[in-house]
Each structure stands twice: as C-alpha cells, then as structure tokens.
Amino acid sequence: MRVNIEVNGVNYSEEIEPRLLLVHFIRDQIGLTGTHWGCDTSNCGTCVLWLDDLPVKSCTVLTAMADGHRVRTVEDLEQGGELDPVQKGFMQEHGLQCGFCTPGMLMTARALLDRNPNPSDLEIREAISGQICRCTGYENIVRAIRWAAANSSSNGALDVAEVAQ
Amino acid sequence: MQVPAPVEYERALSVDDAIERLTRLGPEARLVAGGHSLLPMMKLRLARPECLIDINGLADLSFIRRDGNVLRIGAMTRHSELLASQVISEVAKIIPDAEAVIADPIVRNRGTVGGSMCQADPAEDLSAVFAALDAMVEIRGPRGTRVVSVNGFHTGPYSTVVEPDEILTEVSFVTQKNLGSAYEKVERRVGDWAIAAAGAVIALQDGKIQRVGIGLAAVGAPDFRASRAEAYLLGKDATPDLFDEAARMASAECNPNSDQRGPSAYKRHLVEVLTRRALDGALSNSKGKAN
Structure with a gap:
C-alpha cells in the first residue's frame, strides 16, 4: 500500500507492507537512523518519536496508521545549526553515556517542556518513566532536562543571554 | 526482530x-x-x-461528556485524556488514580478506553474501575445498538460479549455529588500490570453507606468485583471495623492464581490491604465532597 507521511516537514510518499512498524519505516525505508530500535515490546522507549505532536513508541505503531499524519524525529530538534536546549542539556549535564536511550529521552523531554516549561523533578521522572536507561541511573538525565528548562526562553529556543552566564 | x-x-x-x-x-x-x-x-x-x-480516525468516539447525572466516555478516548480530564477527576477520582499507574505516559498517549475493555486482560485496571463504578457499555453492530452492564461483560480472560462484527462505542456510569472513590495498586515495577489492585467508590446518606462498589484487578474476581463485600457494606454505618471485615471478605471471594507475579496467598493478602486502603480513600474523598 502507498502511504503519505510528513516526517520533519518533508513529505514522503512510499510503498509499504501494511505490517511495517513505524520505527522500521523511519530507520530502514527513509534512512533516519537517529530514532533507535530497542526492545520491540513498547517497554524501553528508545524508539519514541512524535506522531502529530504527541510522543509515541514507534515500535508499536504501524506505518499505515501514520498515513496522512505528521511525524517528528530526533533529527528535527536541531534547527538552523543550533541544538535544541534539551540536546545542550544532555551535553552539559552528561545526560548520556552509551547514548542508546538518548533519542527517545530527548523527544520525550522536548514534549514535556513544550507542555510544562518548568517541571519539577517528580514531573520529569514521571515523564520519562516509560523509558529505560542502563547507564546513568537517570540522575543526569533529570539534571539535563532541568538544565534545558532553566536555559530555554518561552518559545523553546535557547536564551543566548542565559547561556552566556 | x-x-x-x-x-x-x-x-x-x-x-x-x-x-x-x-x-x-x-x-x-x-x-x-x-x-x-x-x-x-x-x-x-x-x-x-x-x-x-x-478506527483511529473516528473522532466522534473520542469524548468525555456529562449527560445529566451520567458521565459518558467515548471508546477512542486515550488513557492520557482520561488522566488529564478535570471533569473526570472531579466526579470519579478512582479513574485518575488508576490511569496514573496504567503503563507509562507515552503508552497512555495511544492506548484507548475501548481497546483496554475489549482486550479484557485479567489484570486490566480499567475493568476493575468500571466494575466499582457499576458502568454500562454501549456496543454497536449490524443488529443495532445495545447497552450492557459491566457485570457479565467479560466472558473469560481476553474475552467479552462484544461479537466479532460489533464495536464498543462508549462506557458510561451514574455520578452523584457525594460519590467518593480511590484506586490502590501494587505492581512489580512502574508501569507493569498489577500484582493485585483494588478500587472503591462510596456514597453516604445520613451516615449510612448508600452506594458502594469494589473493583479488583488481576486476582480472578468474577466480573472484576467483590460483590459479597459490597452487599455486606450496603446500608451500614461506615466504621473501621466494618471496612476491616469487608476487606477480609473481598480477599476471600477473589480467586488469584500463583504466577510469576507472586503466590496466590500473597495476592489474597494484598487484596485485603488494598481493599481496606481503597475504602478508606473513597470515604475520605466522599467526605471532602460533602463539605
């Protein structure tokens, strides 16, 4: 069957098998390998991307179900050569070690901060509770998201003055 | 793969x-x-x-609506929408209590009320919630629309009265101003299915229990409810001793299996503790509304 899916603002018209999972379409068919493929069972959350502005586990969504919808992946966080505050936060606070869970963590963090620009640690932990990191013990991921919240202007872009301090 | x-x-x-x-x-x-x-x-x-x-495109099945004293929830309402609903948290705290411990926030963005009910997992939290609320289920098919009680909705594990050519369209329940409720769950880790869970709804009239529902998940309770404990409570004064006895009855009338989540005796113990906590929580929630 043919699907038309807008990924990161680009329209893709592709022939697929109806059983193709969205994570494999994104990685293998259109080559955006930033989204990782992990547990296959909607537990680990490394495959999280946005479907119409909501984070979803793409190992448990059929590509066919995304036909006519918008997808946003981790590749779209960087805008005009500028990293998103959540990406900078993960750098500043050492929010990753092996990096396997990072794309999912980043997409969940961005969605959280869009909805709640100043979350408590509890809200951050709750938001990432469907995602597994085996390296950091989560402490640095929470710090990274907190850093992003503290260093974002209201429109979600990085506040240059704050970073300079 | x-x-x-x-x-x-x-x-x-x-x-x-x-x-x-x-x-x-x-x-x-x-x-x-x-x-x-x-x-x-x-x-x-x-x-x-x-x-x-x-059926993700069926926007007309996505709603949370007050209809007089009936609250109607469309089958395509996502778990995250139930959890975020102000109306729901006001009329039935048992729902956000349960939704906060169903899977995880990302899964809740996709999973639906109707899907959970039709999947009919024996550990489904919403099945216990809607049992406690004495909910009704609307089902549409080629032979028309029928509305059935959650009592008798499940015909076994992963099996319901919804026929292969039918679609569950709505879950509804009767609300009342002084209806208090709560949900208590123990799981092995965040986001997992329950080892055991209990939900309760209570309304008092002149100090007596005028309405009560006790829902149990994952412990083999017929229709996901503790009907003998409910019958015992109805019409009586809500005292700590009464709740203790009702919790013991709930523990006795369920039928948990020993499995990887724990032995049967442990689950029975949990049912007693969690039923007691849910009843206390529901009573306290109800009193908060009466004042």
Whole structure:
C-alpha cells in the first residue's frame, strides 16, 4: 500500500507492507537512523518519536496508521545549526553515556517542556518513566532536562543571554 | 526482530462503516484502536488477524461528556485524556488514580478506553474501575445498538460479549455529588500490570453507606468485583471495623492464581490491604465532597 507521511516537514510518499512498524519505516525505508530500535515490546522507549505532536513508541505503531499524519524525529530538534536546549542539556549535564536511550529521552523531554516549561523533578521522572536507561541511573538525565528548562526562553529556543552566564 | 505476520489494512470512515467492514470481512478482521495490546500480540502470533480495520480516525468516539447525572466516555478516548480530564477527576477520582499507574505516559498517549475493555486482560485496571463504578457499555453492530452492564461483560480472560462484527462505542456510569472513590495498586515495577489492585467508590446518606462498589484487578474476581463485600457494606454505618471485615471478605471471594507475579496467598493478602486502603480513600474523598 502507498502511504503519505510528513516526517520533519518533508513529505514522503512510499510503498509499504501494511505490517511495517513505524520505527522500521523511519530507520530502514527513509534512512533516519537517529530514532533507535530497542526492545520491540513498547517497554524501553528508545524508539519514541512524535506522531502529530504527541510522543509515541514507534515500535508499536504501524506505518499505515501514520498515513496522512505528521511525524517528528530526533533529527528535527536541531534547527538552523543550533541544538535544541534539551540536546545542550544532555551535553552539559552528561545526560548520556552509551547514548542508546538518548533519542527517545530527548523527544520525550522536548514534549514535556513544550507542555510544562518548568517541571519539577517528580514531573520529569514521571515523564520519562516509560523509558529505560542502563547507564546513568537517570540522575543526569533529570539534571539535563532541568538544565534545558532553566536555559530555554518561552518559545523553546535557547536564551543566548542565559547561556552566556 | 518482532514484527506482525502479513496483514491487510483498512481504515474505517465512521462507526457504521467499521461495522460494515467487520461484517464483510468476517471474524478474521479485527478493529485496531491504540494498538498497544493488539500489535504486541500480533508480533508474538498470539493474535493473527487477516485484516486490521483502523478506527483511529473516528473522532466522534473520542469524548468525555456529562449527560445529566451520567458521565459518558467515548471508546477512542486515550488513557492520557482520561488522566488529564478535570471533569473526570472531579466526579470519579478512582479513574485518575488508576490511569496514573496504567503503563507509562507515552503508552497512555495511544492506548484507548475501548481497546483496554475489549482486550479484557485479567489484570486490566480499567475493568476493575468500571466494575466499582457499576458502568454500562454501549456496543454497536449490524443488529443495532445495545447497552450492557459491566457485570457479565467479560466472558473469560481476553474475552467479552462484544461479537466479532460489533464495536464498543462508549462506557458510561451514574455520578452523584457525594460519590467518593480511590484506586490502590501494587505492581512489580512502574508501569507493569498489577500484582493485585483494588478500587472503591462510596456514597453516604445520613451516615449510612448508600452506594458502594469494589473493583479488583488481576486476582480472578468474577466480573472484576467483590460483590459479597459490597452487599455486606450496603446500608451500614461506615466504621473501621466494618471496612476491616469487608476487606477480609473481598480477599476471600477473589480467586488469584500463583504466577510469576507472586503466590496466590500473597495476592489474597494484598487484596485485603488494598481493599481496606481503597475504602478508606473513597470515604475520605466522599467526605471532602460533602463539605
């Protein structure tokens, strides 16, 4: 069957098998390998991307179900050569070690901060509770998201003055 | 790599269209809503439908609506929408209590009320919630629309009265101003299915228990409820001793299996503790509303 899916603002018209999972379409068919493929069972959350502005586990969504919808992946966080505050936060606070869970963590963090620009640690932990990191013990991921919240202007872009301090 | 077996895919344009497609394609076709139970089962070949009929486009099945003293929830309402609803948290705290511990926030963005009810997992939290609320389920099919009680809705594990050519469209329950409720769950880790869970709703009239419901998940309770404990409580003064006895009765009348989540005796113990906590929570929630 043919699907038309807008990924990161680009329209893709592709022939697929109806059983193709969205994570494999994104990685293998259109080559955006930033989204990782992990547990296959909607537990680990490394495959999280946005479907119409909501984070979803793409190992448990059929590509066919995304036909006519918008997808946003981790590749779209960087805008005009500028990293998103959540990406900078993960750098500043050492929010990753092996990096396997990072794309999912980043997409969940961005969605959280869009909805709640100043979350408590509890809200951050709750938001990432469907995602597994085996390296950091989560402490640095929470710090990274907190850093992003503290260093974002209201429109979600990085506040240059704050970073300079 | 886990992927589903080859399958056809169609989209329903309306509820009537979904029913027509189910009728035309026969019992090997399955509706898919959020897909967070069905797709994992298809990956494991525990389900092998020949055709999926996607009902995610049916926006008219996504609603939370007050209709007099009845609260109506559309089948395509996502778990995250239930959890975020102000109306729901005001009339039935048991729902956000339970939703906060159903899977995780990302899964809750996709999973639906109707999908959870039709999947009918023996550990489904919403089944216990709607049992406690004495909810009604609207089902539409080629023979018309019928409304059935949650009592008798489940015909066994993973099995309900919804026929292969029918679609669950709505869950509803009667609200009342002084209705208090709470949900208590113990799981092995965040986001897991319950080892055991108990929910309670209570309303008092002149100090006596005028309405009560106790829902139990994952412990083999018939219709997900502790009906003997409910009958024992009805019409009596809400005292700590009474709640202790009701919790013991709930523990005795369920029928948990020993499995990887724990031995049967441990689950019975949990049912007693959690039922007691849920009753206390429901009473306190009810008193908060009366004042």
